[in-house]
Amino acid sequence: MLLPEPPDLSFSTLRRRYRSGELLPSALMREICERIEAAARPEIWIGRVALPDLLAQAALLDAALHADAADVFEKFPLFGLPFAVKDNIDVAAMATTAACPAYAYVPAASAQVVERLQAAGAILIGKTNLDQFATGLVGTRSPYGAVRNAVDMDYVSGGSSSGSAVAVALRLVSFALGTDTAGSGRVPAGFNGIVGLKPSRGLVSMRGVVPACRSLDCVSVFAASVPDAWRVLQCAAAYDDADPYSRRVSMAGVRQRGYRIGVPDALEFFGDALAEAAFSKEIARIASLPNVEIVPIPFAPFAEAANLLYQGPWVAERRAAIGDLFDQQPEAMDPVVRDVVGNAARFNAVDAFRAQYRLADLRRSAERSMATIDMLVVPTAPTMPTIAAVAADPVRRNSELGYYTNFVNFFDQAALAIPASPRTDGLPAGITLIGACGTDHMLAAAAIAIGAAPGERKPAAPDDVRPLAADPLPFNEPTVSLAVVGAHLEGQPLAWQLLERGARKSASTATAAAYRLYALPDTTPPKPGLARVANGGMAIAVEVWELPLRHFGSFVADVPAPLGIGSVELADGRIVKGFICEPSALDGAQDISAHGGWRAYLASR
Template identity: 45%
Template sequence: MGSDVRGDQGISRGPSIGPSIAEILDSHAGGTGSPVKTATRVADAIAARGDDGTWLSTVPRDELLAAAAAIESRPGARTLPLYGVPFGVKDSIDVAGVPTTLSCPDYAYIPETTAPAVQRLLDAGALYVGKTNLDQFATGLNGTRTPYTVPRSVFGGELISGGSSSGSALAVALGQVPFAVATDTAGSGRVPAALNGVVGFKPSRGLISTVGLVPACKSLDCLSVMAGCIDDVDRVFDVMAARDDADSWYRDRGPRYAGGPIRVGLPPVAELEFFGDDAMRAAHLGFREQLERQAVIVEVSLAPFLAAGALLYQGPWVAERLVEFGDFLAEKPDSIHPVVREIFRSGLTYTAVDAFAALQKLQDLKAEVARLWQHMDILVVPTIGTTFTVEQVLDRPIDCNTMLGHYTHFGNLLDLLGVAVPLGVTSDGRPYSAMLLGNALSDDTALTLAAQILDEPRAAAAAADSAVKEQV
């Protein structure tokens, strides 16, 4: 399936991760940098790229520098956990006074208030840079379903960026911002992270408020975080995860990792699907061999997980999108991307009987999966089984999208959390990534294993308990 994306000298392109949050904070504290200097670097980096499909809107340069200066002059700002740290926001999440477009100009509106999760970042001293591109109405995993510039992966070769949070992944992979806010209903945060070589963290649903997010499937929606390392994820998550009584899906965070061995579930190799991509298969199996030498391994069948995933787009959950977008589909169908419009219309074919039958089937699968968590802590699978070029996706938009979601579609249906962990490149220079899946509220255990895989200490986690207690 894949194409060779190596340059003329056989050197693979890939992410150019910029300074981490810790490095930015150190520079601001030590005087070698400042929020204004950081803002200048960000503005220059974005301007140098031009319109590459990463951003749908950005704060004008003079306003960005003024906002950074205002952070510098804020009383007590230097003690804030994200003092002057720049970030982007997926354009399905509200920022007051900035159009929320969902990559559909005719749908756009200007919100009066900022989504609480984003406001917490601003209150923590972070610097809002702009809105990032997405598959229209957050419907898709490939990044091509947009009327704006279609983004490409940082690995070149005309590879897709992945979606729907395409711009959020690219903004981090290009080194423009250390983190970006994304969403993940069916893989929309993890797939583009995998295709651009960054960390994509989809926490347990309900830990980060979804108020101010335009719903895709409200019962499944989840804000997620793109970052260059686990430490950055920790820092951002500890700010964003907080009680919001206006969010009816809210729940408290689970326990911190208690130490000791992490039992890792691995599916039988015969159950893994790479869609004929031998290079991706070899890369993932090589990673598994390393993991088997380092962790306590439990063999776990993927069958119930995949059965749940099949319900998402081959079942009535697609109709949930019409709760939010049904009127717009009826009134302005021509304003919707043709592939997205086809998906929306497919939701009209389901009945209440279909919905209840699917809910009952899902409950059976949840019970089956719940028993598996008694024997493992984290399930490890590929994040994606193969990659595609933009041309391949445009030729077969539904089929390619289904393959991209093979390992992600079941996540929120089964109430799991997920971390996409970048592992490098295949023999032909394409990105590969492992996905760590955990039962709801085991976020800290999954992040601990992700840090171990990346050989990264988790200094932020030890200090995070007190921060979380202060937020609740």
């Protein structure tokens, strides 16, 4: 049975309604509870926050909105947004079950990621169902019931983050957290027509999360749009010294000159012709976009690594995560999950090392291919089975769904699943953008740039926040302040050299009143020369950019004579690195200092 599209809970819509006074968080909480009851989908939830507690959280936000409506969205970037978390993520005073009642415990503290989202103003609605112990990609392996698809309830929702994805797709919450080891943050997104953001491992703390494979896991984000998912990641991402797998991930810059996109040289859809047609249609549409090149890459290393996850000794890591329950109460586990985890007994330490060696070989092969492209694009899943088909053959059907996902965390990659051209039978289809560790911002910006054919998806960009490409994560590395004066200014022809290195503008300002600016002849694109003078100097407009220190050398190497990088004094007295010019190049050059800056000079022409 196909269901009607639910009401809108997008970030931009709720922010607009809050800002206009049309809605208060407390009123929305009552509405959310009514929506959940009306949806009549109890299998989505394992635990719910009671309405009085929701209203208590909302009352604080109501008061903040009344007291400081102008600044409240800066203080609380997720102000009043309802969200849910997968029930392998701790919430203080709520049971964590991992979809196994015999395993349940009540944590004293929330997971760090939950604390960060609540501090940003989001309101927790409840905890969602999952494939038990996050072992599965189908969403049916739970004593709390199989989570049915949001579009057609005869089909699987995908797993293991099944309840989180369906809660977002049915617009019972604005966003939800899942976890991702083998595709659990991506497959459910593809099956329910939403976005699934799987960040680089270590970017979001895993403290307070029940692991599946601790060395591979990461928290993922489900949302209705890429910008919404990105806003959540901006609030969730933070280095956590108490999490041994947390790390400071350096971000790649966003692409400015188009995309070179890899696709598998051999595609597999397990006989699903409609899924194959949907992917072919989407790739053809992307290939028709300007400045996009589609190239095939060898997929065999990716596919072999995907098989290692369940057919190799990493299944023992799942056994380690479950602890004594497997030995003491095996009957308490889902039979399929118990059989999967039981395969750990097949492997010994020698097998584990041999598998690590093989994985290193496969990773190196994959890295060679990825070095030739900006990103890899694959179907989010190769086929979409019904619940009945999974019940008839649970292991094989589940295994098929990981064909394009299992390798990603093995290869330390970032991934972003987005809706794509739908199947001709009306079911959702999705593609996943995959890049190296630290390409999270690039992938999100690329998803917006690639866009969709008119009418296939709603526009994703909110109308009241900065464009996503100009809104990166905070730096996690040393930077250099660089003053630019001409062709590298924002929007000018060479700004891409900064943006693609992950630089971002921090200020528009001026030099000290000690400089002259000259239009250099015979330069392509046209460039000015900045020179410090002993007398007759003036302030010249500049921009200050923060450039990752690791890219400073390559940037300087690209600066052509007669320009160079030296030290420039700003109007506030700071000394920063900046563009300077060889004195000999200024002989006969036009003095344009009177214009006050390069942009004003260009406008005068």
